[in-house]
Amino acid sequence: MTIRDRIFDKLQEMKMTQKEFAKRTGIAESTISDWRKKNTNPTAEKIMIICKVLDVTPQWLLSGIESHGDRGNPSEWYAIDALTESGQLIKAFNSMDKAQQSRLLGYAEALTKMPD
Numbered sequence: 633m634t635i636r637d638r639i640f641d642k643l644q645e646m647k648m649t650q651k652e653f654a655k656r657t658g659i660a661e662s663t664i665s666d667w668r669k670k671n672t673n674p675t676a677e678k679i680m681i682i683c684k685v686l687d688v689t690p691q692w693l694l695s696g697i698e699s700h701g702d703r704g705n706p707s708e709w710y711a712i713d714a715l716t717e718s719g720q721l722i723k724a725f726n727s728m729d730k731a732q733q734s735r736l737l738g739y740a741e742a743l744t745k746m747p748d
Contacts (some may be wrong), residue, residue, distance in 0.1 A: 633696055635673040637685045656685045684713060 633641075643715055654661040659678060666672060674682060681688050692698050711716045729742060 634671075635693060636667040636671070637680060638688075638693055638696060639686070640668065644690060646686070653685065657681045680713075695742070 643650065650664050651661060653659075654664055657678070659674070660682065663674075667674060679690055679693060683693055686693070689698075712722060713721065714720075727738060728736065
């Protein structure tokens with residue numbers, strides 16, 4: 633299954649029209665129509681907005697692989713929306729010097745080990 637196949641299957645599952653999808657993503661309806669007619673895939677810069685609108689991960693959209701629970705290998709990378717709390721945390725972390733980053737990582741590790 634290709635990226636375009638997964639997009640159109642997900643649109644059908646969500647009962648979302650191509651017109652609504654175009655409106656929500658800002659991608660021209662003609663471009664979306666071309667994916668179907670010409671058997672092409674979206675360009676790389678469109679992937680993240682597509683994932684956000686369809687509520688899927690880039691890993692799923694690009695490969696069809698879904699990770700659930702504790703089975704399988706842990707992710708070696710994450711794609712995170714900068715406007716989410718996780719994205720804000722990463723932005724703050726990246727603005728810190730190495731000593732501050734180290735302290736924050738130590739604090740986060742200690743928090744995860746605390747009993748509920």
